[in-house]
Amino acid sequence: MKQQRHKRRESFSVLLISDVDRSSKQFNISLTIIRLIFFLILLILAVIGLLTFLFLSVNKKQQALQAQLTSQEALAEQLRVEKDALSNEIQTLQAENNDLREVSKIITSKREEAAEEEAPASNPLPTLFPSSGSGILIETYSEDRPYLSISTHSEGKIVATGDGTVITVGSDDTYPFIIEIEHENGYQTRYMCLQEVQLETEQGAQVKAGDILCIVTSDDTQLDYQILLNGEAIDPLSIIDAKG
Numbered sequence: 086m087k088q089q090r091h092k093r094r095e096s097f098s099v100l101l102i103s104d105v106d107r108s109s110k111q112f113n114i115s116l117t118i119i120r121l122i123f124f125l126i127l128l129i130l131a132v133i134g135l136l137t138f139l140f141l142s143v144n145k146k147q148q149a150l151q152a153q154l155t156s157q158e159a160l161a162e163q164l165r166v167e168k169d170a171l172s173n174e175i176q177t178l179q180a181e182n183n184d185l186r187e188v189s190k191i192i193t194s195k196r197e198e199a200a201e202e203e204a205p206a207s208n209p210l211p212t213l214f215p216s217s218g219s220g221i222l223i224e225t226y227s228e229d230r231p232y233l234s235i236s237t238h239s240e241g242k243i244v245a246t247g248d249g250t251v252i253t254v255g256s257d258d259t260y261p262f263i264i265e266i267e268h269e270n271g272y273q274t275r276y277m278c279l280q281e282v283q284l285e286t287e288q289g290a291q292v293k294a295g296d297i298l299c300i301v302t303s304d305d306t307q308l309d310y311q312i313l314l315n316g317e318a319i320d321p322l323s324i325i326d327a328k329g
Contacts (some may be wrong), residue, residue: 212294213245217229234309236305237329239301240301246325251289251291261282263276275313282299287302
């Protein structure tokens with residue numbers, strides 16, 4: 086029968102000698118404990134290394150964030166300065182705009198005053214001759230023919246003889262075009278064309294003395310011109326001669 090061999094356990098001895106009484110103590114430490122202590126030392130070193138790495142990483146990130154924060158603060162300060170500059174510029178522009186408005190008002194007022202001074206005086210009475218350009222009086226006023234007859238030529242113009250309102254633009258069996266204008270003080274004028282003309286006004290239009298009512302398109306176009314005062318026909322030459 087074979088004898089079983091016992092596995093020999095390796096161990097290390099540590100001898101401690103006192104300097105005082107020269108006594109000694111011996112400790113036996115197994116290889117397993119030494120290995121365990123070595124493993125713990127390695128683990129502690131690894132943990133220390135990991136913590137150091139994490140600390141350095143966090144510190145680096147904090148530095149980067151601090152630098153970014155500093156940059157953002159500098160940018161914010163720059164934007165604030167630009168905002169203040171823009172605000173000052175806007176205030177300056179507003180002041181200049183207000184000045185320009187005042188100048189514009191003054192110029193407009195001056196122009197209106199000049200226009201009022203240059204504007205022709207109103208002419209409520211029908212004192213103008215009804216035809217501008219070449220026009221020949223061919224028939225005067227009479228009781229049988231209570232109007233003037235005027236022969237006009239091509240491109241001549243029939244004009245309003247005074248300020249007023251166009252109350253009629255029409256025709257009848259005799260006249261292809263009839264225009265009636267109502268003036269102040271009971272006056273009314275009637276423009277009756279025996280031939281076709283080019284109409285330049287419309288019913289309801291406000292006209293001034295000299296405004297074009299129609300344009301003659303053919304030679305020898307006859308215009309019969311009548312003035313009514315309170316509904317009664319009067320001699321147009323009495324008004325035209327008296328007023329100019």
